[in-house]
Amino acid sequence: MTDTGGTLLAEPTTDVAAFRAAMGRFPTGVTLLTRGSGDDTIVMTLNSLTSVSLDPMLLLVSVKADGRMRPHIVRGGGFAVNVLGEPQRDLAQEFCRPDRPAGRAAMARLGAVEGVLGHAVVPSAEAYFECELYDEHEAGDHVLLIGRVVTVHNRPGEAQPLVFHRGAYAHLAAAAPAAVDRGRAA
Numbered sequence: 001m002t003d004t005g006g007t008l009l010a011e012p013t014t015d016v017a018a019f020r021a022a023m024g025r026f027p028t029g030v031t032l033l034t035r036g037s038g039d040d041t042i043v044m045t046l047n048s049l050t051s052v053s054l055d056p057m058l059l060l061v062s063v064k065a066d067g068r069m070r071p072h073i074v075r076g077g078g079f080a081v082n083v084l085g086e087p088q089r090d091l092a093q094e095f096c097r098p099d100r101p102a103g104r105a106a107m108a109r110l111g112a113v114e115g116v117l118g119h120a121v122v123p124s125a126e127a128y129f130e131c132e133l134y135d136e137h138e139a140g141d142h143v144l145l146i147g148r149v150v151t152v153h154n155r156p157g158e159a160q161p162l163v164f165h166r167g168a169y170a171h172l173a174a175a176a177p178a179a180v181d182r183g184r185a186a
Helices: 016-023 069-076 086-094 103-110
Strands: 031-035 042-046 049-054 057-064 078-083 127-139 142-154 163-165 168-170
Touching (some): 042 057, 057 069, 057 127, 069 127
Antiparallel strands (some): 031 078, 078 127
16 A cells, blocks of 8 residues: 555445445435325335436436335336425434335325325425436445436425434534535535
């Protein structure tokens, strides 16, 4: 190994626990992934959401390959992603459990309505995207589902997003107005 003048933070490893801990240092937003509406509603908490392309508008979510959600999305051809705000922490916690509500009970609990593509969307979410399934890619024990965004809804206002960091929900400090950079990320 070449000495770059720096010091290693920890001994390098390929241990799964170390990988999880290191990934936990990357803060993520928290969303609810939905498929269907009414009796057919299925929902799960998700923090793997990535913008893929602007033309066409594509986003990516990652779900367990052998999980409940994947066959519903593939069979139905699409999904919705609801971006949660801090006041919706209880929903994130409830819909990550194995015994989470489904069907009309899930719709009622979320205060959801049927979106344009027939998926549950949460009007009180900070934003939501309705997507047609564009592609899927096997990736280890998960599958990457790429959605073509058909509709986008942004809730007005400046509420705090629900953020997950180091295995817990975190709070973002509000930036001073002069310090906010409205430019593009590198």
